[in-house]
Amino acid sequence: MVxxxxxxxxxxxxxASTPGEGCTFHALLPCVAADVPTHDTGCDGDGHQHP
Structure with a gap:
């Protein structure tokens, strides 16, 4: 679904999966300048949101 x-x-x-330790999932979504609010959203220009 995601x-x-x-x-x-x-x-x-x-x-990313490590046997015996589990999995890490990353969902990467593009950020578009026209849709970005005036405050800092973490978009660094590569088209993806970063924390």
């Missing part, structure tokens, strides 16, 4: 949403909005889902 992957369908992310892909529909032009993003991607990455997964």
């Amino acid at each position: 992957q369908s949403f992310v892909i529909a909005y032009g993003g991607r889902v990455d997964v």
Whole structure:
């Protein structure tokens, strides 16, 4: 379900897995300058949101 949403909005889902430790999922969505509010959103210009 998450992957369908992310892909529909032009993003991607990455997964890193370590046996015996689990998985880490990253959902990356593009940020578009015209849709960015005037406050800092963390978009660093590569088209993806970063914390």
